[in-house]
Amino acid sequence: MRAFQLVLVVIIVVIADIIPIIKKKQHKEAAVLIMLGAVTLAYGYYYITHVHIASLVNLMFDIFRLK
Amino acid sequence: MKTGKDKISVKQLFFVFTIMVSSPTTRLLPKFTAAKAEQAGWISPIISTVPFIMLILVIDSLLKKYKGQSMSDIISSIMGRFLGKLVLVVYFLWALWLTAMYTRYYTERLTSSIYINIDINVFIILALIPIAYILHSGFTPIARMSEILLPFIGLMLIMLSLFLFPKVRANNLLPVYINDIVPIFNGSISITGLLSYLFLMFFLSDKVVNLKSLRTFGYISAYVNISSIMMVNFIVIGVLGSSLARRVYMPVLTVVKQISIMDVIENIEAVVVAIWIFADFTLIATLLVIVLNLIKSIFNLSDTKPLINILAVLVYYLSLGISAGRFELEDFTNNLLMPINITLGYGFPFVLFVLSTLKKKEKTSKSG
Numbered sequence: 001m002r003a004f005q006l007v008l009v010v011i012i013v014v015i016a017d018i019i020p021i022i023k024k025k026q027h028k029e030a031a032v033l034i035m036l037g038a039v040t041l042a043y044g045y046y047y048i049t050h051v052h053i054a055s056l057v058n059l060m061f062d063i064f065r066l067k
Numbered sequence: 068m069k070t071g072k073d074k075i076s077v078k079q080l081f082f083v084f085t086i087m088v089s090s091p092t093t094r095l096l097p098k099f100t101a102a103k104a105e106q107a108g109w110i111s112p113i114i115s116t117v118p119f120i121m122l123i124l125v126i127d128s129l130l131k132k133y134k135g136q137s138m139s140d141i142i143s144s145i146m147g148r149f150l151g152k153l154v155l156v157v158y159f160l161w162a163l164w165l166t167a168m169y170t171r172y173y174t175e176r177l178t179s180s181i182y183i184n185i186d187i188n189v190f191i192i193l194a195l196i197p198i199a200y201i202l203h204s205g206f207t208p209i210a211r212m213s214e215i216l217l218p219f220i221g222l223m224l225i226m227l228s229l230f231l232f233p234k235v236r237a238n239n240l241l242p243v244y245i246n247d248i249v250p251i252f253n254g255s256i257s258i259t260g261l262l263s264y265l266f267l268m269f270f271l272s273d274k275v276v277n278l279k280s281l282r283t284f285g286y287i288s289a290y291v292n293i294s295s296i297m298m299v300n301f302i303v304i305g306v307l308g309s310s311l312a313r314r315v316y317m318p319v320l321t322v323v324k325q326i327s328i329m330d331v332i333e334n335i336e337a338v339v340v341a342i343w344i345f346a347d348f349t350l351i352a353t354l355l356v357i358v359l360n361l362i363k364s365i366f367n368l369s370d371t372k373p374l375i376n377i378l379a380v381l382v383y384y385l386s387l388g389i390s391a392g393r394f395e396l397e398d399f400t401n402n403l404l405m406p407i408n409i410t411l412g413y414g415f416p417f418v419l420f421v422l423s424t425l426k427k428k429e430k431t432s433k434s435g
Binding site: 009036040046055 | 167403
């Protein structure tokens with residue numbers, strides 16, 4: 001259910017913002033918008049499926065090997 | 068100083084910076100300095116003055132050498148196109164991390180102070196929707212709002228200091244010996260780390276007019292920020308004592324709850340929380356504008372307004388997933404964030420300054 005909400009929100013936001021910029025022929029902006037949408041979908045899905053263990057702070061601690 | 072559309076003055080930039088710093092100051096600094104320097108923690112801000120003023124001088128020198136360019140353009144000019152973009156990506160990730168982290172801190176502060184039984188989702192959504200809406204009008208409304216907000220924050224600090232001064236106990240603040248110099252220095256790390264956000268602010272330098280007065284306003288800002296941080300530390304450690312100040316989750320709120328004037332003026336923490344909400348609002352909005360400006364520089368975009376909404380959605384998920392709880396977040400802030408802040412906020416600007424000086428010398432020797 002939460003994954004469905006995520007997909008719905010991202011699609012609505014991306015479509016609502018992409019229509020005016022495509023009309024203005026700002027293709028680079030449209031590409032960045034789609035890229036940010038994809039990143040949001042990917043991270044949002046990761047968060048939803050790993051809600052109890054997802055922690056970026058722990059990831060940073062692992063990267064810097066502090067814990 | 069009159070400013071054009073979507074342009075702000077240096078004064079407004081420093082107003083925004085002071086509000087940005089005020090929010091983490093009240094949440095983090097008294098705890099950190101009390102833990103590191105104990106009763107001498109209130110002196111720690113003085114140490115941070117030196118790197119902060121040096122940072123102002125470095126930024127001023129860079130902006131004078133590369134007139135009319137934004138900090139992103141200056142980085143690309145000095146480091147070359149590829150390395151410059153790489154550095155901008157690092158700053159983008161840092162700014163995005165800070166945005167998500169401060170959004171989470173804002174909700175954690177509310178849910179652990181007065182709205183205990185409310186889901187954090189509610190506060191994140193209630194913060195991000197108005198921020199995204201306001202940012203469609205550019206950064207100018209945020210800068211103008213900060214001109215109204217800052218006097219209130221200053222007034223709040225003065226009032227709290229006056230009300231709490233009778234409760235300050237000298238034995239909580241003294242004695243301070245020469246041996247305390249190392250703990251005082253350790254205590255200043257977090258303050259220095261917070262003040263490093265000034266460098267991030269200059270990624271908005273293309274929106275700022277009258278950069279000639281940067282140094283003057285920089286010195287004023289250094290005085291105001293350092294003295295207010297010192298005042299907060301003085302009051303908190305003076306009232307609670309260092310052993311209690313470092314253990315309480317929000318020492319400033321605990322101290323404010325003690326205010327009682329003739330049993331008439333009490334429970335004024337609601338006013339403090341209200342001002343915190345506005346300060347956090349300014350902090351998150353400014354960081355989002357910096358993120359947008361960095362995206363603009365990385366991808367050479369002409370307009371970033373269409374990216375605001377999707378970025379707000381991304382920040383929502385990042386702020387939820389940044390940590391499992393506030394203890395983990397505090398642990399990260401104290402142990403890892405401050406060195407990162409100092410490296411990116413002070414270390415890199417100094418490297419940039421040295422490289423620009425070497426480049427200039429090379430140019431003069433070639434032309435000579």
